[in-house]
Amino acid sequence: MAGMGAEPAVVPRWEWRTFGDDAAAGEGLDGLSLAPAKESEELYLVSVAGEDTVKVRAALMDVKDLEEVDRDGLERWRPVMKASFPLAAEEIRAVWAALGMPAPALARDAYDLDQLVRELVEPSDGMAAVHVGKRRRQGQIRGCRVEVTDVRADGQSTRTFAVESEDPEAVLSILREAGLEGRPNVSYPRWLRGPAGLGIRYGTIDIGTNSVKLYVGEHERDGAWRDVLDRSDVTRLGEGLADSGELQPAPSERTLAAVAAMADEARRAGAAGIAAVGTAGLRMAGNRQWFVDAARERAGVDVEVISGEEESRLSYLGVTSALGTADGSIVVFETGGGSSQFTFGHGGDVTERFSVDVGAVRIAERHGLDDAVSRATVEQALDDAASGLERIHGRTPPDTMIGIGGALTNLAAVKLGLAEYDADAVRGTALDLVEIDRQIELYRTRSAEERRSITGLQAGRETVILAGACIVRAAMTGLGRDSLAVSDRGLRHGLMVERFGAGNG
Numbered sequence: 001m002a003g004m005g006a007e008p009a010v011v012p013r014w015e016w017r018t019f020g021d022d023a024a025a026g027e028g029l030d031g032l033s034l035a036p037a038k039e040s041e042e043l044y045l046v047s048v049a050g051e052d053t054v055k056v057r058a059a060l061m062d063v064k065d066l067e068e069v070d071r072d073g074l075e076r077w078r079p080v081m082k083a084s085f086p087l088a089a090e091e092i093r094a095v096w097a098a099l100g101m102p103a104p105a106l107a108r109d110a111y112d113l114d115q116l117v118r119e120l121v122e123p124s125d126g127m128a129a130v131h132v133g134k135r136r137r138q139g140q141i142r143g144c145r146v147e148v149t150d151v152r153a154d155g156q157s158t159r160t161f162a163v164e165s166e167d168p169e170a171v172l173s174i175l176r177e178a179g180l181e182g183r184p185n186v187s188y189p190r191w192l193r194g195p196a197g198l199g200i201r202y203g204t205i206d207i208g209t210n211s212v213k214l215y216v217g218e219h220e221r222d223g224a225w226r227d228v229l230d231r232s233d234v235t236r237l238g239e240g241l242a243d244s245g246e247l248q249p250a251p252s253e254r255t256l257a258a259v260a261a262m263a264d265e266a267r268r269a270g271a272a273g274i275a276a277v278g279t280a281g282l283r284m285a286g287n288r289q290w291f292v293d294a295a296r297e298r299a300g301v302d303v304e305v306i307s308g309e310e311e312s313r314l315s316y317l318g319v320t321s322a323l324g325t326a327d328g329s330i331v332v333f334e335t336g337g338g339s340s341q342f343t344f345g346h347g348g349d350v351t352e353r354f355s356v357d358v359g360a361v362r363i364a365e366r367h368g369l370d371d372a373v374s375r376a377t378v379e380q381a382l383d384d385a386a387s388g389l390e391r392i393h394g395r396t397p398p399d400t401m402i403g404i405g406g407a408l409t410n411l412a413a414v415k416l417g418l419a420e421y422d423a424d425a426v427r428g429t430a431l432d433l434v435e436i437d438r439q440i441e442l443y444r445t446r447s448a449e450e451r452r453s454i455t456g457l458q459a460g461r462e463t464v465i466l467a468g469a470c471i472v473r474a475a476m477t478g479l480g481r482d483s484l485a486v487s488d489r490g491l492r493h494g495l496m497v498e499r500f501g502a503g504n505g
Contacts, residue, residue, distance in 0.1 A: 308355020
């Protein structure tokens, strides 16, 4: 594409961009001053195959070539065309090459914009024209151009934050300062495939203390996510972590193998990009950087170790994007292997979020709950969980309590007696204290080996399910609720919505 158009030689620039409601995190960078906002209306041409940027701005066909992606995920872009309409046949063939599409059959010597869209783009499978409105503010900081833009695309709205420079190290330094290093670099062509309804798939991986979860979704034209893959493997990454403060070799190897297999599975399913996050286990581990480096080498994914508050926020987003907004107060609760997250809100608005170090692996190891135990031991575990959840005590009971995560979905599956997991059946299942107490007794009186025969219990959960049930009970009583609803949506789904475009699937 180097010969396209008549533009003089330009120095290519390295760029990094992210989309999402918190994408302007770098706006508060010291020394950054943004100019007043400028508004524009642009028309992007996108395809299932192309990675180059093809858009019409100020009545010109504007094409940028993606020359290179470096090991840090930065993209180097070179402007290669600015052509006025009508476009000649040679220019149209060059545009289609930039879109990664076969050259179209041309019935005219030249096409104006309306003819181009109506006669060539709209009839083509795998292509779309997307109207994009931008309200953009730009500034300079240490030789980098920084951009914060509110974007509207075919009814969807979001925000994008971008940094670009001829010097890739300068871009990385800005990302580090803004706390955005490690997030996926998502270009306009990739993000716009969602609003364009081109069926683009993405994957997310949630690396928890007890399990690794994979989600692959397909972004449909109405903004919803259609489930393609949604599963988990119990790897117990946090095994031995509480005593040593470091990840142990055997559980690390199990988890890395699961992450690599899931990344391969996502790519085979057609995922155009994969975002991966680590939660409590990696937060606590003194050797977490070793794990992050190993995951990059073995699985080809960059694992971002997120805070407990970020974990809560993304989980809340995953739940509410599926349920829509509801009247009254909501708390979304998740207990994992190493921590529990609480996010309070009204409808889609988060009012408070936090994480506490109360997790099923910790409680199980502390009280020996991986085997049959006495009722007195269970009472001690319940008291321990309640003490760790002290921050939720004394609040006005929420109108709605929603439980997410492996412990909750397993409790629901056991209640329903599901020999095979059925997400549709689990979603919305009500669990009350009577049912929780029944299952606590069920697990208390059985060894881990005996628990494996319980219908609905996922393999690998037998050692931590009793601890998980105790934490769920303590959370419900701590918030003054005698029941909650189970959702199979969670962190990985919220991560999908935020990193790869708005949706409510």
